[in-house]
Amino acid sequence: MKRVVITGMGVITPIGNDVETFWNQLSQGQSGISKIDTMDVSAYKSDIAGLVRNFDAEAAVGRREVRRMDRYTQFAVAAAKQALEDAKFSIDEHNAERVGVYIGSGIGGIHTMLENYRTLLERGPSRVSPTVVPMMIANMAAAQVSIMYGAKGPVLAPVTACATGNNAIGEAMKLIQRGGADVVIAGGAEATITDLALAGFGNATALSTRDGAPDEASRPFDAQRDGFVPAEGAGVLVLESLEHAERRGAHIHAELIGYGVSSDAYHIVATDPEGAGAYRAMREALADAGLAADEIGTINAHATSTVAGDLSETLAVKRLLGKRAYEVPISANKSMIGHMLGAAGGVEAVALIKTLQDGLIPPTINLQNPDPQCDLDYVPLQARRADVQIGLSNSFGFGGHNAVLIFKKFES
Template sequence: MERVVITGMGVISPLGNNVETLWRHLIEGKSGITAIDTFDVSNSKTKIAGLVRDFDADALWGRKEARKMDKFCQFAVAAAEEALENSGLELDKIDLERLGVYVGSGIGGIQTLVDNVNLLNDRGPGRVSPSLVPMLISNIAAAQISIRLGAKGASLSPVTACSIGNTAIGEAFRVIRSGEADVIFAGGTEAAVTNISLASFGNATALSTRNDKPALASRPFDVNRDGFIMSEGSGILVLESLNHALNRGAHIYGEVIGYGASSDAYHMVAPHPEGAGAYLAMKNAMYNAGISADEVDVISAHATSTLAGDKAETLAIKKMFDERAYQIPVTANKSMLGHMFGAAGGVEAIALMKTLNEGIIPATINLEQVDPECDLDYVPNVARKAKLTIGLSNSFGFGGHNAVIVLKRFEK
């Protein structure tokens, strides 16, 4: 089997629109959660979100080209372009039939749909865009990236809710490891911070309403957490077989060594109360990686800042690692980024890769009073230096979809 390495990374996020800016803000403990000022939220229960700032699609591709893409697709293409540049891949020197794209989105072009429904109702069917369907379908991000790269290999757009990024990375890992592809761009993207999404999640009482203090609103594992924060962006990684990477002299950031998936088979939106599915996904990932509990140095938690989710994940980690669970640092990027839905896994995988390479674990910020039922080492409020080799990244989604990847600092 081929070893699978990471040779490129790209990010669009509320904490910066490139990997280095994201990383700097993560280790500084900076929150990307702000008041929503991009549309009217005066009647909304929640008025805060993690918004991508300073992103100019017109400047990147020109107005005509940018208007062909919904924002979720724009984010993915921009992140893929950074990942391509970061990887040093020369597309004219590789086999494009063995270059793939695995990029998913949970919701797709929801704003494009809303805009066109409004046009239909206000001005009639003649005003609906003929590009509506190709702009809103969730696979179009993978398609656009494939077209721009000339990638003729496998193209996949997994839809596993908030675990999409890890599903894409994990499935791409499997394909490269089996020898069926040389390189795959993998990750997720989302741009669902819209009025209708805000209303739906708000009516479900899933969102934090700490509107007066946005930076303090996302607080995983804190006893006073009151829901998650919607966020947006994209995270794309370039996965490559080790032999292919070495043959072209690529810089290698790290290695994907394991992937595990599972289903809670329990409830449409609630996690299994004992974290059974999360435990099984971690167990499968570690078995797939061929590692023991003693070899895991850090865990990047899903940790959305919901009462049920944080507790269930804590229970799953305890079941997986027994007494050693109390010795493993657990970090929650969503305390700073908010919940990026389909983009979360890709962005958090990039953050974990930086964590392993730099030997710095980003803090879980806003952890002021730990929930007694969440009693692990969550790296509270201040980033921590540590000697690290292997990390787990957890992602769980509505419907009980669970996906866990295992990353390792690269060693020849």
């Protein structure tokens, strides 16, 4: 079986639009949650989000191309550009057919859809953009990365809600392992901070309403958590077969060694209260990696700051690790960046890889009053030094989708 390694990383997030800035802010426990100032949200049940700030779309994508891309696609292309530059990898006529793109989105181009629907109602059908469909569909981030950089291998756009990023990366690993590509650009992108999404999530009572203190609103595992905080951005990795990476002398960030998936088969939005599906996905990832549970050194939790979700994940971890569950440090990145939906897995994969590289586990901020039922080691409030060799990253999505990745510090 081919070994798969990570040679490039790129992010667009509420706490930084490059890996270095993102990691510095995450390590320091800086929140990217703020009041929404991009539209009038005075009538909504929640008015806070993790917004991407200071994003220069024209610089990242190009003045000509940017007008034909929804915001989520712009994020994906920008993150992919960073990842390719980090990997020092160029796609050309000699390797293009062996390079794939697996980038998904939970929702896709909702900005484009809403803008054009308003145009339809206000100005009539003749004024709707002829590019509305290719701009709004959820495969277009993957397609545009393929087009812009000339990747002619397999292109796939998973749509598994909040598990999308992990599914994209995991399926990319499997593609490389079975010899379908040498390199895959993989991850997730999302840009859903719109009136429709905010109203829908709010009316579903899924969002935090701690509007008076935005930076304290996302509080995974805390007894006073009251819902998730929506966020936007992208996280993209460059995956390669080890032999391909070594042949070109690439710098290797980490090795991807396990991938597990499952379905709760329980409810369209609620998680299995016992965490059974999450447990199965973690168990499958361990089996795929050929590991015992006691070899996991840290967990990057899905941990959205919902009452039911955080508890079910805690129960799943306890079932997986047994008594050792209390000894394994767990970090909840969403306490700082909010819930980036389909982009979450890609961004959190970068965070876990940086943990392996730097020996630093980011904190779970706002964990001031721990839920007695969530009684594991969530690295509260401050980052922690730890020499971690292997880490597991969870992503669970609406519909019961569960996807888990396991990364290992690289050893030649």
